[in-house]
Amino acid sequence: MTSAIPIVDLEEFNLTKAPEDVSDDVKRQLAAQIIDAFSTVGFVGLTNYGIPQDKDPNYFKNQHKKGDISGPRYLYYPAITSQTEIKPNQIRCGEHSDYGSITLLFQDDVGGLQVEYLLNLRTRKGEFVPATPKAGTMYVNIAEALQRWTADKLISTVHRVVIPEAPSDREKVRMSVVYFAQPDRDCLIQCLDGSDKYEPITSLELLSMRLRATYLE
Ligand SMILES: O=C(O)CCC(=O)C(=O)O
Numbered sequence: 621m622t623s624a625i626p627i628v629d630l631e632e633f634n635l636t637k638a639p640e641d642v643s644d645d646v647k648r649q650l651a652a653q654i655i656d657a658f659s660t661v662g663f664v665g666l667t668n669y670g671i672p673q674d675k676d677p678n679y680f681k682n683q684h685k686k687g688d689i690s691g692p693r694y695l696y697y698p699a700i701t702s703q704t705e706i707k708p709n710q711i712r713c714g715e716h717s718d719y720g721s722i723t724l725l726f727q728d729d730v731g732g733l734q735v736e737y738l739l740n741l742r743t744r745k746g747e748f749v750p751a752t753p754k755a756g757t758m759y760v761n762i763a764e765a766l767q768r769w770t771a772d773k774l775i776s777t778v779h780r781v782v783i784p785e786a787p788s789d790r791e792k793v794r795m796s797v798v799y800f801a802q803p804d805r806d807c808l809i810q811c812l813d814g815s816d817k818y819e820p821i822t823s824l825e826l827l828s829m830r831l832r833a834t835y836l837e
């Protein structure tokens with residue numbers, strides 16, 4: 621059976637307004653539609669990627685059944701005008717990789733998202749390349765839980781958002797919607813190849829550890 625990918629029409633919610641000018645009701649409706657689209661249609665079917673042959677092909681999917689710590693983030697980057705003060709090397713979102721299994725990322729047409737393209741898998745040396753917006757497409761980032769699970773067979777994607785160079789682009793608001801697919805909170809993430817490359821850890825512990833490191837340390 622094939623399942624259609626639902627379309628969430630952001631225009632309907634008039635998101636060209638700044639977030640503070642959009643009512644909580646409209647935000648709630650939009651959030652409900654987006655979460656429904658991501659979770660019920662089973663975007664998190666990671667079947668056949670990095671799973672040892674003897675595993676159930678639905679292995680990854682089954683670890684996202686509850687979606688109890690998965691969730692969306694709506695990002696609004698204000699316009700940058702000639703009056704805006706920008707510090708040297710300032711960017712819109714610093715380089716990082718996400719914490720869960722995969723991240724689904726939708727962006728508008730302003731640009732600025734860059735992903736690290738690994739030139740050398742062993743040293744992990746890479747260079748940032750633009751992840752150019754393309755209408756009707758989404759980016760899928762591999763995140764850290766998946767890297768641990770697959771014992772580095774899949775490597776998490778380092779990414780960032782820079783300020784566009786062209787004044788006509790930087791003067792536009794940039795918006796993106798991302799969905800962080802996180803293995804269910806009690807799911808034990810241990811290397812599927814049987815190695816001890818990473819210690820087993822529950823999804824919730826891994827998320828808490830990464831959030832602490834990012835925001836508190
Ligand atoms: O705004 C974007 O395109 C990227 C946001 C992002 O990487 C994140 O929220 O983790």
Ligand SMILES: [Fe+2]
Nearest residue numbers: 716717718779
């Ligand atoms: Fe990210």
